[in-house]
Amino acid sequence: MARQVWKDAAVTKKRCTATPHAEWVLMYRKGLSRKKIAELTHHDVARVSHHISVAKAADPALHAEHAAAAKGSAAHAVPGLKRLYQVVAMVEATGRYPSRNAEDRAERELAQWLRRRRRDAEAGILNPVIGEGLAALPDWQRKPREAAHQQKWQDRLQELVAYRAAGNPWPRTTLTVTGQERELGIWLRGQRYKYKHGQLHPVRARALDAALPGWITGRKAAHTRPQ
Numbered sequence: 001m002a003r004q005v006w007k008d009a010a011v012t013k014k015r016c017t018a019t020p021h022a023e024w025v026l027m028y029r030k031g032l033s034r035k036k037i038a039e040l041t042h043h044d045v046a047r048v049s050h051h052i053s054v055a056k057a058a059d060p061a062l063h064a065e066h067a068a069a070a071k072g073s074a075a076h077a078v079p080g081l082k083r084l085y086q087v088v089a090m091v092e093a094t095g096r097y098p099s100r101n102a103e104d105r106a107e108r109e110l111a112q113w114l115r116r117r118r119r120d121a122e123a124g125i126l127n128p129v130i131g132e133g134l135a136a137l138p139d140w141q142r143k144p145r146e147a148a149h150q151q152k153w154q155d156r157l158q159e160l161v162a163y164r165a166a167g168n169p170w171p172r173t174t175l176t177v178t179g180q181e182r183e184l185g186i187w188l189r190g191q192r193y194k195y196k197h198g199q200l201h202p203v204r205a206r207a208l209d210a211a212l213p214g215w216i217t218g219r220k221a222a223h224t225r226p227q
Contacts, residue, residue, distance in 0.1 A: 020055035021048075023088045026133055028052050029062060030081065031069030040085060083113045084133045091137050118143065153204065160184050161211050170218035192216060 027037045034052060038045040056062045087110055090098055098110035117134065118141055120126040134140045142150075163171065163184055171177075171185035191208060194200035195216060208215050 020051040022136060023085060023092060024048055024051050025055045027085055029065050031066060080130055084130055086110055087114055156187050157211060
């Protein structure tokens with residue numbers, strides 16, 4: 001019995017110290033009531049209230065910001081605010097941004113909305129309220145194709161790291177080599193070419209230095225004899 005009481009207390013403590021839901025805090029900060037937040041996000045008012053209470057304890061100025069926004073009704077007058085909340089909720093739930101090629105129509109509409117907001121930001125006409133909300137999302141202004149290209153580069157880097165960690169020498173690109181070694185060799189040769197011609201982004205160069213020391217010289221270093 002005592003163990004169960006201790007367990008229940010631990011669970012309660014964990015809930016009380018949980019990180020507040022970022023989306024709900026943003027909505028509250030923009031003037032929406034707990035009840036309205038619960039309606040928009042399809043959650044219980046009690047749960048929303050708990051997260052807001054945790055956030056207010058961590059940020060004493062939160063209540064004042066909420067009151068000012070609610071009084072001026074500024075949040076309710078901003079077009080697209082509901083879309084903003086939906087995008088933030090999706091990114092937090094799935095870890096990805098909405099896709100224009102998704103089967104779900106609602107997701108495609110969110111992708112189109114976000115695409116227009118990126119254009120607004122580039123043109124310097126993005127609504128400040130929307131911009132502040134989107135700023136909570138990492139790299140939200142990066143276009144999907146750019147993000148996919150970066151992810152592909154990271155995947156190839158990790159593949160080469162695993163290849164070397166398995167005890168393999170630097171991959172080659174000769175005609176007799178096939179499969180994974182040749183693919184990695186061609187990729188690595190491309191990185192070396194870009195580096196030598198000043199075309200490799202410094203962030204990528206540092207990532208290669210940290211993950212694969214000696215990547216620039218590769219096999220050449222192994223054949224270099226001390227003078």
